[in-house]
Amino acid sequence: MKQLIIVGSVTYAMKGREILFNHGIRAYIERLPRTPDTPGCGYGIYVPERADEAEQILREADIHVLGRKEW
């Protein structure tokens, strides 16, 4: 199962990725897949490991997290 943390824009995705790198968490930016519950046209941060911790770090850093996607 792939964990994607959804954020508001490619800018926030890049900022979030840098924050996670600084915390020693690998993170990659991906375009959101289009599914019935996500309309697409957005970006997420793919975190292979420690996704819960990563989301918490992002929220504490004022990155507006729109949700999580697993597929």
Next chain:
Amino acid sequence: MIYLDNAATTYPKPPQVSAAMLEAMRKYGANPGRAGHKMSMETAEQVFHAREEAAAFFGAPGPEDVSFVMNCTQALNMVIKGAVKPGSHVVTSCVEHNAVMRPLEALRQQGIITYTEAKVVPGDNDATLNAFREAIQPNTSLCVCTQASNVWGIRLPVERIAALCHAYEVPICVDCAQSAGVLPVNMKDTGLDYVCAPGHKGLYGPMGTGLLIAQDGSKLSTIIEGGTGTSSESLEQPEGMPERFESGTINVPGILGLRAGIAFVRRKTEKRIYQHESALVCMLYDRLRASGKVELYMPRPEPPYFVPLLSFNLPNKDSEDVAAALNQMGFAVRAGLHCAPRAHNFGGTLERGTVRVCPSVFTVPAQMAAFAQAVLKIAEK
């Protein structure tokens, strides 16, 4: 040609600026923030680094607070028209450029706002601050002013004005058109709410680039809406910076050129650039003053009260004629009103305009000496 019209736009640009633009055209030709393919993501990465560079330069809280726009005028319009509410009041200064005055006047004529021009007192920041204090009204919703006059070089104490405004819970927007790259601006330290800057002047980027930096852009209404590459299912403009103010495809080659320009200034440091250019302008001022043949309107333009530019006239000569004569002699300067009639009204030159001269980091003393000689030669004719 000796180019001394750097207050209009700097020339030449550092070679790394044009190199960055060429690289953008060759390698980063995809639309950033619109797709997930490799070149789009690589282009977005480069734009993000440009935001980081600008945020670090202006002491912005984060790269997301930096929106790239067409020029400083567009940024000022976005803030002024986005911040004011019907029936509210705006405080500005008496030396503003039309980039501030025309939006304010348009809103006034539409019956949306009133505004007050606070009197600036060159060399007396306490008096200037007091004028701003007296201009604030209970319904003041914005203070917008320049950091330095584009005609007279007068520096406004924007840090103190910001503190004053915040005491009255009034947001402040600073026009850094003539100061960015010469005077330091730190949004975090000073609490400036909005900073507007051109990319093509003291930041040595290409024309067609500008910056709108906002501590909280979601407080501003938008005047341009459209595609941002995100939340496309919604018909509402996104609230989040920077996309809120970047509808439509952005100027990637310009932005990457601007990044190189900012990096150039950061390496040189604003302090050294300021010292270098001020020394040149003071040298010119001294030579023109010593001749007794030149009308100078302001005190010697020394730091910290002035930015390095100088406006002057020759007795019984039209400023445009003097600029044309200088052009014939190989000097590029700008005459007239410099899009700032209120500043000329302040200096008593609304009828005549002035000749304005402004060096850049690349100007050398010999060029300024030759310019002084040329001015005096025209004065003797």
